[in-house]
Amino acid sequence: EKAGYPHFMLKEIFEQPRSIADCMRGRLNVENNSIQLGGIEDVMDDLVNAKRIVIAACGTSWHSGLVGEYLFEYLAKTPVEVEYASEFRYRDPLVGEGDVLLVISQSGETADTIAALREAKKRGALVLGICNVVGSTISRETEAGVFTHAGPEIGVASTKAFTAQVVVLTMMALSLGKRKGVLSQDEMSKFIKELSKIPSKVEYILEHNDESIQKMAGLFTYAPNFLYLGRSYNFPVALEGALKLKEISYIHAEGYPAAEMKHGPIALIDEMMPVVVIAATDHTNEKMISNIEEVKARKGRIISIMNDENSDVMDLSEFHISIPTTNDCFSPLLTVIPLQLLSYYIAVNRGCNVDQPRNLAKSVTVE
Ligand code: F6R
Numbered sequence: 001e002k003a004g005y006p007h008f009m010l011k012e013i014f015e016q017p018r019s020i021a022d023c024m025r026g027r028l029n030v031e032n033n034s035i036q037l038g039g040i041e042d043v044m045d046d047l048v049n050a051k052r053i054v055i056a057a058c059g060t061s062w063h064s065g066l067v068g069e070y071l072f073e074y075l076a077k078t079p080v081e082v083e084y085a086s087e088f089r090y091r092d093p094l095v096g097e098g099d100v101l102l103v104i105s106q107s108g109e110t111a112d113t114i115a116a117l118r119e120a121k122k123r124g125a126l127v128l129g130i131c132n133v134v135g136s137t138i139s140r141e142t143e144a145g146v147f148t149h150a151g152p153e154i155g156v157a158s159t160k161a162f163t164a165q166v167v168v169l170t171m172m173a174l175s176l177g178k179r180k181g182v183l184s185q186d187e188m189s190k191f192i193k194e195l196s197k198i199p200s201k202v203e204y205i206l207e208h209n210d211e212s213i214q215k216m217a218g219l220f221t222y223a224p225n226f227l228y229l230g231r232s233y234n235f236p237v238a239l240e241g242a243l244k245l246k247e248i249s250y251i252h253a254e255g256y257p258a259a260e261m262k263h264g265p266i267a268l269i270d271e272m273m274p275v276v277v278i279a280a281t282d283h284t285n286e287k288m289i290s291n292i293e294e295v296k297a298r299k300g301r302i303i304s305i306m307n308d309e310n311s312d313v314m315d316l317s318e319f320h321i322s323i324p325t326t327n328d329c330f331s332p333l334l335t336v337i338p339l340q341l342l343s344y345y346i347a348v349n350r351g352c353n354v355d356q357p358r359n360l361a362k363s364v365t366v367e
Helices: 008-014 016-024 038-049 059-076 085-089 111-122 137-141 160-179 185-196 198-220 232-249 258-263 282-297 311-316 332-349
Strands: 053-057 080-084 100-105 126-131 144-147 225-230 252-257 274-279 301-307 319-323
Touching: 008 016, 008 332, 016 160, 016 198, 038 126, 038 144, 038 160, 053 059, 053 085, 053 111, 059 080, 059 100, 059 160, 059 232, 080 085, 085 111, 100 111, 111 126, 111 137, 126 137, 126 160, 144 160, 160 185, 160 332, 185 198, 198 319, 198 332, 225 232, 225 258, 232 252, 232 274, 232 332, 252 258, 258 282, 274 282, 274 332, 282 301, 282 311, 301 311, 301 332, 311 319, 319 332
Parallel strands: 053 080, 053 100, 100 126, 126 144, 225 252, 225 274, 274 301, 301 319
Antiparallel strands: none
């Protein structure tokens, strides 16, 4: 059932070209230049009229929600707030009629996320969901939603569910942008074409980087700490990379927006500190380069995830992983892949139980 892979997590990482394509199938149509999301068709007018969207989720699903914030604001010009489901529900939240609450959950059974959705529903908000598990509590209790169709995710650490969630958020933001008149037919067509190439680009990353990431993992297996830095769309990916490493390898890791580093975490950097920089967002390239220089000046060890042929970043990095270029707003779908592999191989080297890390469960049904 692991299809020849030693762990479900590795199998699920390698399944992503297919799970992403499955998520787009019948929805993203390159020939007609259109996106059809049957599950939310009936509430599209509410989304168009929504003054803001509140996203609530936990863990990795919260990270995809953060990517969603950047996507909805850029592509559809709809303001978004992203909340930890647990904080949202206990705060006497200011949501009600006219508001949209979008919950994101792989399992559809996360207790805090369910409680957030019930709270918002009680207050009159329209409650939508992005779920992987069909028939789950969240998929039943939301008024409309979109399934991720990533297939069963068995490894406790979420991988293919994350990328599928980001694909759904991207398709939602694009179709909303189109309906609102924010995106022209021409812009739509460019985005749709590029999005349709993501599965093959993910495939390329898996084929060309797996070995070098294994080698790199060997060098950093016993690092006690890791820092992950990203900007813009890749700030949430920095958080996700750090979470993956913590969960399965028990190495302390933190993700930061790169510019925040100088407000504190920079004090941690010395010659022992691996710093993973996600430098694959073109519009932040210059700023990222200065952040890399700041890390290097303190002898931190730079591992960069960068776009093809970014020689400036390459020259400054001790290790680099090149990924195919895509539109900045789709780059999390590519940059997260090497980070999943890096955490996987480090955890394996440390002899950790990758598929069932200590203290964790696949769905967190306690509050
Ligand atoms: C991360 C992980 C957890 C879950 C979180 C939410 O790898 O597995 O952080 O993402 O518990 O779970 P769902 O998405 O099922 O609501």
